[in-house]
Amino acid sequence: MLQVYCMSSSEFNFQQNHFQLLGLPAVFKLDSAQLERLFRALQAQVHPDKSAHLPDVEQRLAMQRSTRVNEAYQTLKSPLRRARYLLLLQGVDTQEETNTAMPVDFLMVQMEWREAVADAAKARDVDALEQQGARMKQETHELEAALAVKMDDEHDYAAAAAIVRKLRFMEKLAEEIDSAYDEIDN
Amino acid sequence: MALLQISEPGLSTAPHQHRLAVGIDLGTTNSLVATVRNSLSVVLPDEHGRSMLPSVVRYLADGSVIVGDAAQSAQSEDPVNTILSVKRFMGRGLADVGDISRLPYRFVDASSCLPTGRQCSTEAASAKHGMVQLRTVAGVKSPVEVSAEILKVLRVRAEASLGGELTGAVITVPAYFDDAQRQATKDAAKLAGINVLRLLNEPTAAAIAYGLDNASEGVYAVYDLGGGTFDISILRLSRGIFEVLAANGDSALGGDDFDQRIHCWLLEKNQLSALNPKDTRLLLTLARAAKEQLTEHNEAHITAVLSNGAVIDNMLTEAEFHTLSQNLIQRTMQPLKRALRDAKLSVDDVKGVVMVGGATRMPQVQQAVGRFFNQTPLTNLDPDKVVALGAAIQANLLAGNRTGDDWLLLDVIPLSLGLETMGGLSEKVIPRNSTIPTARAQEFTTYKDGQTAMSLHVVQGERELVSDCRSLAKFELRGIPPMVAGAARIRVTFQVDADGLLTVAARELTSGVEAAIVVKPSYGLSDAEITRMLQDSTQFAQDDMQARARREQETEARQLMDAVQHAMAQDSDLLDQAQRADIEIQLQNLQDALSSADQQMIKRAIMALNEATVSFAQSRMDKSVKRALAGMNISDLETK
Numbered sequence: 001m002l003q004v005y006c007m008s009s010s011e012f013n014f015q016q017n018h019f020q021l022l023g024l025p026a027v028f029k030l031d032s033a034q035l036e037r038l039f040r041a042l043q044a045q046v047h048p049d050k051s052a053h054l055p056d057v058e059q060r061l062a063m064q065r066s067t068r069v070n071e072a073y074q075t076l077k078s079p080l081r082r083a084r085y086l087l088l089l090q091g092v093d094t095q096e097e098t099n100t101a102m103p104v105d106f107l108m109v110q111m112e113w114r115e116a117v118a119d120a121a122k123a124r125d126v127d128a129l130e131q132q133g134a135r136m137k138q139e140t141h142e143l144e145a146a147l148a149v150k151m152d153d154e155h156d157y158a159a160a161a162a163i164v165r166k167l168r169f170m171e172k173l174a175e176e177i178d179s180a181y182d183e184i185d186n
Numbered sequence: 187m188a189l190l191q192i193s194e195p196g197l198s199t200a201p202h203q204h205r206l207a208v209g210i211d212l213g214t215t216n217s218l219v220a221t222v223r224n225s226l227s228v229v230l231p232d233e234h235g236r237s238m239l240p241s242v243v244r245y246l247a248d249g250s251v252i253v254g255d256a257a258q259s260a261q262s263e264d265p266v267n268t269i270l271s272v273k274r275f276m277g278r279g280l281a282d283v284g285d286i287s288r289l290p291y292r293f294v295d296a297s298s299c300l301p302t303g304r305q306c307s308t309e310a311a312s313a314k315h316g317m318v319q320l321r322t323v324a325g326v327k328s329p330v331e332v333s334a335e336i337l338k339v340l341r342v343r344a345e346a347s348l349g350g351e352l353t354g355a356v357i358t359v360p361a362y363f364d365d366a367q368r369q370a371t372k373d374a375a376k377l378a379g380i381n382v383l384r385l386l387n388e389p390t391a392a393a394i395a396y397g398l399d400n401a402s403e404g405v406y407a408v409y410d411l412g413g414g415t416f417d418i419s420i421l422r423l424s425r426g427i428f429e430v431l432a433a434n435g436d437s438a439l440g441g442d443d444f445d446q447r448i449h450c451w452l453l454e455k456n457q458l459s460a461l462n463p464k465d466t467r468l469l470l471t472l473a474r475a476a477k478e479q480l481t482e483h484n485e486a487h488i489t490a491v492l493s494n495g496a497v498i499d500n501m502l503t504e505a506e507f508h509t510l511s512q513n514l515i516q517r518t519m520q521p522l523k524r525a526l527r528d529a530k531l532s533v534d535d536v537k538g539v540v541m542v543g544g545a546t547r548m549p550q551v552q553q554a555v556g557r558f559f560n561q562t563p564l565t566n567l568d569p570d571k572v573v574a575l576g577a578a579i580q581a582n583l584l585a586g587n588r589t590g591d592d593w594l595l596l597d598v599i600p601l602s603l604g605l606e607t608m609g610g611l612s613e614k615v616i617p618r619n620s621t622i623p624t625a626r627a628q629e630f631t632t633y634k635d636g637q638t639a640m641s642l643h644v645v646q647g648e649r650e651l652v653s654d655c656r657s658l659a660k661f662e663l664r665g666i667p668p669m670v671a672g673a674a675r676i677r678v679t680f681q682v683d684a685d686g687l688l689t690v691a692a693r694e695l696t697s698g699v700e701a702a703i704v705v706k707p708s709y710g711l712s713d714a715e716i717t718r719m720l721q722d723s724t725q726f727a728q729d730d731m732q733a734r735a736r737r738e739q740e741t742e743a744r745q746l747m748d749a750v751q752h753a754m755a756q757d758s759d760l761l762d763q764a765q766r767a768d769i770e771i772q773l774q775n776l777q778d779a780l781s782s783a784d785q786q787m788i789k790r791a792i793m794a795l796n797e798a799t800v801s802f803a804q805s806r807m808d809k810s811v812k813r814a815l816a817g818m819n820i821s822d823l824e825t826k
């Protein structure tokens with residue numbers, strides 16, 4: 001399973017995309033365990049700790065390579081970022097800032113959930129927050145499953161972009177839940 | 187004895203040249219240096235066999251410096267020039283230090299550049315946000331210089347013990363140290379003539395020492411409560427990889443604060459208000475002793491006589507101490523929760539909790555951590571040494587001494603990095619807990635027609651408002667070609683290296699004209715400043731020798747005083763009124779000379795006391811001869 005990299009200094013190609021760099025097919029449905037194994041194997045080669053005893057120029061190069069590998073891993077590890085990146089490779093803009101044409105029922109639910117989080121924070125109600133967190137995770141998983149179908153099976157990138165925009169809402173909600181916990185702890 | 191261990195056979199003549207590398211734990215209270223020897227990580231002791239070097243630096247009037255135990259024992263005698271816990275001031279401004287009235291130092295506000303200040307920055311901008319400085323009898327010192335003195339002693343100790351020049355060192359820092367504190371630490375090492383292989387987070391160093399020793403797998407929490415800093419790191423250990431999932435903490439919370447609580451309790455109990463520096467230091471020392479006493483006993487008896495004659499006599503019980511320190515321990519719980527949340531884990535996922543730092547010896551700390559994680563913390567390693575031992579193991583690897591087994595360390599940046607945007611808000615560019623090294627670029631544009639410059643303000647912290655974050659650097663990008671508003675594309679790149687240190691570069695993209703600048707945090711020191719400090723320190727190239735001479739002289743003075751006092755007590759009948767008065771005056775003079783720490787004065791006072799006691803010594807000798815002739819046992823004559 002595990003690909004072994006033996007890379008000489010000339011072989012590292014900064015032009016490769018994240019998938020190529022890690023030696024993975026450019027699809028949404030990734031085996032996260034395999035991604036992690038490949039990342040670790042690659043990082044074990046390029047990490048600056050491997051060249052701390054070498055001249056400055058080698059160390060600088062190691063830093064750049066290791067940075068690049070971290071960037072690739074962080075992007076591919078997160079389903080939202082991975083989808084956004086795949087769409088970018090396809091030349092599709094996810095329009096997360098500009099496209100506000102969200103389904104009304106989705107927006108209604110979002111507003112309801114955010115209010116619930118705010119109320120839970122105010123009431124310092126950890127149980128309510130946990131409930132909301134579980135609901136958010138459930139919805140996120142469903143959206144990701146739908147995204148996999150649109151991306152990998154149907155290649156319907158416009159529909160995939162619409163789901164990415166929804167996932168962005170879920171990410172925001174997760175951040176709000178986190179800061180609600182912070183507020184309660186304080 | 188450390189010196190006898192130097193010539194380990196084959197060390198320097200090994201076929202694959204062994205590079206001498208050490209790990210240094212530059213602690214708030216104590217510092218240590220360790221190395222890997224015969225595949226084992228060991229702490230290097232000094233010539234007296236002491237492995238811990240108290241992180242205490244004393245400055246004397248002639249510019250010489252005393253570090254460690256000798257400095258520590260002078261802390262009550264000379265509190266203003268004896269700097270303790272300097273780590274708390276690294277990369278910190280006066281405003282960050284908090285209640286300075288509780289500390290016996292003379293702080294210098296770096297914003298008012300004083301003519302005597304050797305350390306004052308030439309750049310107004312950096313002086314304005316400068317690191318706090320301390321005025322000592324030897325001039326104004328920055329925390330970087332003070333820390334460098336500690337590091338120098340450890341370097342010399344290591345080189346003497348290993349028998350050669352160091353290739354480099356891994357220096358540990360609290361995981362929650364921000365960029366300014368890290369930069370200051372690296373500058374201190376540079377000033378001490380040390381090649382820094384890596385700045386390593388303290389909990390990560392502990393995890394290496396613990397994990398490699400126990401072949402651990404799974405998620406571990408490292409709870410590190412040191413003298414002045416608190417860290418919590420959540421790591422995943424799996425075959426050869428140490429991956430930090432999240433780090434959190436408080437870089438101004440540690441064992442010192444527990445001492446302060448006891449100190450305040452003493453003030454309250456005895457209805458004392460502001461004390462002089464001597465008494466403050468005395469009570470702090472006693473507070474620390476009481477804290478340590480309470481680790482193994484139910485109560486601690488605190489007694490002291492203050493300089494005004496007031497007597498302190500209090501009993502602190504374990505229960506009372508727990509009440510006093512309760513909210514300090516509570517302050518460590520919030521970072522625990524945050525770290526777990528950031529790691530997206532719950533308490534049940536944590537397989538073991540490793541305790542690091544001397545302050546984790548306090549039973550109430552262990553209990554609180556045990557309750558939080560629902561398991562007994564691992565306390566089977568020496569909390570004082572494990573960081574240095576781990577750092578040494580990493581240093582050995584980084585120096586290129588292949589040991590056969592290889593591991594990889596993936597660490598994170600503890601605090602988000604951002605830029606100030608309109609309205610004084612911080613826009614996060616690199617989020618906290620990003621695996622390092624990492625880089626992120628953000629594009630900006632001009633908002634006015636023909637705008638040729640743009641100012642950037644780099645901040646670190648989690649808060650929304652820039653004013654609540656730490657300001658790291660302000661700089662201007664100049665030479666943007668004049669364009670209509672919004673046409674320029676300025677790309678700002680944040681790069682964090684494996685030491686967790688930030689470099690910011692900015693360039694304008696559209697015109698092909700590049701204007702790039704690299705900034706260092708304004709709390710750090712410029713290369714020019716370091717060069718100047720290095721030059722300054724060569725003026726004191728003799729300082730080690732001087733310090734030793736001084737110590738010897740002080741010892742001689744104390745021995746002489748003891749001997750004279752002893753003799754006076756024993757043979758008072760041999761002295762007339764005038765002789766006695768004369769000797770007493772000279773004794774007092776020597777005592778004064780000792781507290782002034784002026785080498786010349788001590789020397790003169792020793793000679794004067796010797797002179798004043800010549801006839802007394804003569805009479806005592808006569809007396810003993812007479813006694814001997816009277817057939818007394820010779821052993822009775824021996825005066826100690």
